[in-house]
Amino acid sequence: MTQHTPASQPGLERFDPPSGPLSGLNLVRLERSGAILHLRLNRPAKRNSVSDEMLRQIHTVFLNLPADVRVLILSGEGEHFSAGLDLSEVSERTVAEGIHHSRAWHACFESIQFGPVPVIAVLHGAVVGGGLELAASAHLRVSEAGTFYALPEGTRGIFVGGGGSVRISRLIGTALMTDMMLTVRVLDANEGLTASLATYLVPSGEGLAKALELAVRIAGNAPLSNYAITQALPRIGEMSPAEGLFVESLMSSIAQGDEAAKERVRAFLQKRAAKVERR
DSSP states (O other): OOOOOOOOOTTOEEOOOSSSTTSSOOSEEEEEETTEEEEEEOOGGGTTOBOHHHHHHHHHHHHTOOTTOOEEEEEESTTOSBOOBOGGGTTTOOHHHHHHHHHHHHHHHHHHHTSSSOEEEEEOSEEETHHHHHHHTSSEEEEETTOEEEOTHHHHTOOOOSSHHHHHHHHHOHHHHHHHHHHOOOEEHHHHHHTTSOSEEEOTTOHHHHHHHHHHHHHTSOHHHHHHHHHHHHHHTTSOHHHHHHHHHHHHHHHHHSHHHHHHHHHHHTTOSOOOOOO
């Protein structure tokens, strides 16, 4: 079968520092285009199942992002985004080891959701189990037409351990997540879009191009605004209305007080910035 890999786009170049924490990574591939970093899961023979070492390498990237990166794109090499947890590493763990392993996934995915830059996931093929948990930690998800979603933990005798009970249930609701886990219900790309597992749906092979288009737009925003959006919105959503409105006032004032924001407002008032138009 011919492998489907989101093709590298013009302007993306291999990023492989000769030294430091981002050097010598073999289970992820890094590419750059200006302020945009592309992280591609690189275990296609295993459907990009997430081993302990791959998890460590993903976490390493997010803990050591170059200071001038403004947006990160996350995708998978080969026919699939990720088939989830590498089950070959599960069977011999003790209960205590299992807890520590789950917490390692939590730490990694927290560094994605609450890291310094917005993250766009490009989804194709299988987005299953831990792969769906990984995708759910991104801020935007671009799905290609052949994408399918599943949570087969029930049939495997396990439970989600990478934050899915929190992130996925908030995206699609507890009822649908329960159905997917109990019955191994598989959602296709259109059903995933309807359920909010994807933010955009594009034809097969066009996911990376769409993600780059979005990344360029996002990278052009004021960095403090991007940070406020990705950091404050999910937290405000967990607060009571009164607390959320107060934090909103604080974040609004902080963002408006930034000099970059003031210059953008001046540019708009002086008609040096474009108005919002229907796309």
